[in-house]
Amino acid sequence: MSVTRNAPPSAPTQPPSHRREPEPAKPRNWLYRFDNKRVPYLLISPFFLLFAVFGLFPIIFNGVVALRNWRLDDPTLTGWAGLANFEKLIHDEDFWNALVNTFGIFILATIPQLLIALMLANLLNRKLRATTWWRVGVLLPYVTPVAASTLVFAVFFSRDNGMANWLLSLVGFGQDAPLDWRAQKWSAWIAIATMVNWKWIGYNALLYLSAMQSIPKDVYEAAAVDGAGPWRQLWRITVPMIQPVVVFTVVLSTIGGLQLFNEPMLFEENPAAASGGSNGQWQTIAQLIYKVGWKDLNLGYAAAMSWALFLIILIVAALNALATKRLGGGDR
């Protein structure tokens, strides 16, 4: 045995839990050397290769495209555009409108989503009969294809004969003129936010539940001195204890929420238009990127918009993470 490292050659002196590759039986054999030195890299290489080609390269190349003229309808119009695409962006009313819509829907969708998920997790965090089936049940929206569920909601929120308007009429709203959900910003935002909330509440509840169950039980015993009831128990003990997961879900829903695409696309009466309403009432940035790139066929401008969206996500995710940490820290 050729031992080059300073570890003793005899294995028994090492505790068995110490993770150290034993020297192969035939160290001179090239096969074993290859197996030891190269195979680990071979095993992880598919991930890095595919990420380099389909993840990293597009991101870098996207920066190049953003600085160029790149039109699908006119391939002859090429060459560097400098910062023209970004300048156009700053003066583009559609972009600012989409930004407002994205944030409006994001707020209406994220805050209720996470609060209700917290309550739901608190309900699930009990000794229940048929535990698994409640958990599977709240995941129904998560496995439903967002295209399918959005189409259901599109019917649900239709002006004539829609179930939402029928429910409103039961409590005395809009009996003479039914609400046209798609006509105004606020109502369209509510409709879309409802879809997002529906889809993600159960999923987030399971994330919270998982964190709640890893809280040591004596924490609750210690708090008994305060005489905390279930409600105070939730806000004073449970929520601060699961704060890291709350931050995680806030970041996750920021990244997802600011890229919102499917719901606004399919809420449209004619999804192929990608216009986000007759007047862009609910057009989100992701939807605008799609429209600019594949309906107006201006890929260079769409790439610039993607960069803007990325920057916005980065800033908002960081701010939200900070804010959530602050809030949680203040409770203790």
Place this chain on the structure above:
Amino acid sequence: MTTVVKLKPRRRAEIGRAPQDTGGTWRTYVALAAALGLSAFPLYWMFVIATSTDEAVTQIPPSVIPGGELMTNLHEVFSMQDVYFVASLINSFIVASVVTASTLFFCSLAGFAFAKLRFRGRNKLMVVVILTLTVPNQLGVVALYILMGKLGWNGTLLAVIAPFLVSAFGVFYMRQFIMHAVPDELIESARMDGALTMRVYASIVLPAIRPALAVLGLLTFVATWNEFQWPLITLNGTEFPTSMVALSDLASGNYVIYRRVLAGAFAATVPLLVLLVLGGRQIVRGIMEGAVKS
């Protein structure tokens, strides 16, 4: 691994007892039943409309009882020109199956390497894997489209398969699982017997990680089946849509027939509902374990 161990209540007193030791009251069950009802209702209503006639759809108050027209409506969807709905379901099956199989294979290999093999730069490379999780996927979508154009893959299933053959989440999940589920002693003794890495993978690691493969496989299949934006960009207007793209075609146009659209939506949802019934336990586990570890 967080297996939920049900401990018996340590003390009788209500106050100071951990919530998971407190039994659900009738209020808990009522609230949970309401939550479940709200979760299920859109799906139920999709079914109602998918089985109805046009008259039933426009009826006020809305009918909440399924009709008997499911086959008629499905037949209409399946025979529509330019939508390719049947083909789209098959395409979705192909794409989701290939992506799932490949994800399981590559992620378990990489996870094994990161968990049990020693090599230079291991921890740094693992950090890179985790960092890639935070990159918003929309950032590169324009460039990805141009890249696929150069490769000649736009409009083919390759375009929606190739970028998803392996996932960072999968590598991470497999690594965590293998670290705990496969004892080092077992690997070491196999090594002593002269087993090569792939032999160790096939005869020791693979049998031990079957539960994790089920979890990751289900999550991957569901996510791939539901993918909408990228397939829409690259496959729209071709004869090879996935079912999500075909659904969007079905809902596009100036005159949309709801019962038809929702019959299509129903057909595209059923496979996933079957998966949820068969593998719900595993899907729940996957999501809950993913949370603790991240």
